[in-house]
Amino acid sequence: MQKYFVAPSQFGEEHIDIEGNDAHHIMNVMRAKIGSSIEVSDGLAREALANIESYEEGVVRARIVEMRPLDRESVVHVTIAQSLPKGDKMETIIQKCTEIGAVRFVPFVSERTIVQYDAKKEAKRIERWGKIAKEAAEQSHRNRIPDIMSSLSWKQLIAQFSEYDRVLFCYEDERGTQLRDVVKPFAERLASDQTSIEAANKTQLDPLPNAKAPSVLVVVGPEGGFATREVEAALAAGARAVGLGRRILRAETAGMVATACIMYEFGEMGGL
Incomplete structure (x- = not known):
């Protein structure tokens, strides 16, 4: 239908x-x-x-x-911060990550971003991306259309890290911590907290409020990767550098893989 x-x-x-x-x-x-x-x-x-x-x-x-019930949205709010990629790759990222469950997209410009940012084209580009998000949300029968934000500088993006419960910095040189190492215990702890709230509500006249949906920001760099000083700045601002496996993923693939893995660990794809 x-x-x-x-x-x-x-x-x-x-x-x-x-x-x-x-x-x-x-x-x-x-x-x-x-x-x-x-x-x-x-x-x-x-x-x-x-x-x-x-x-x-x-x-x-x-x-x-x-x-109809509003039951198609994820229990975790995933935002994709994507360094502007070449060509129409951003359209693919928005389409596929919307289908998987992302709630917001934040394009940004980093040191090795190849695309030249043009403020005059910003409004038209966001309108185009918004249409793609709407069509993808309709196709996947979502309850909401993801937000498409205006492009940010690297410094502006870092300033927003504190607004999220977790910031996952996808870094191809990270060999120790993998995405699952951070997301799985986070999801398990929140699931335990929610169980405690539900149990307490059964024994109290004044129920405890449900916890707000946890928010995760996934930061994906450009085709050429992040500069060393950008990595250092992100980690200093509270981001966790994570790997996405032993293979190097394209810029347009990383966000999709990360979103799918997060959804799985939060039980959206047959996980917990």
Whole structure:
């Protein structure tokens, strides 16, 4: 069943109005008929199964049949910080990591970034990446569309490390600590904490609040890797250097592998 994201203002009590490119896609690409069922989400707090009721003046109106649970998001929030890669590789990174479960993408410029940052093209590039994230979220039936942030300098990115519970610095020369060495005990401890909260809630009149979703920032460098001083700065700011196995991965592959491994350790892919 096809899924679509709409603005919260388009999501009514009984009907959902789908406009623009999505309406065109429903009627002219998918060739949906009146009465056909679709899934619709406002990307925030509401998701529904709806039946197409009419199509007039470029607007598809669908009647809500039932509200759906918001249960497709991961228990861990993974943000991918990616040094701008060449060509259309960033599009691939956003598409695939969205399917796997990443919630945010932060492009940045590091010392060996080959791509020349152009502020004039920034808005158009983010719009393009946002469209790719939306389509990937629809294809994978996510409950939300990942955020695409504006490009940062290396110093600006490091300044944000403290906002995350864990910062994993993917480093090809790291031979000791592997990603699993950091993520597995982190996931196990949080799972134990959540069990304790649930147990306490069964015996108290005032339940304890559920812990917020743990946040992990995965930092991936450019095709040429990080400069030594960048590695030193990242570690000094609290990042953990981790390896991704004995093989050297491409810049566009590292984020996908790291995200999948994190999801596995948090039980999103048959792990814990």
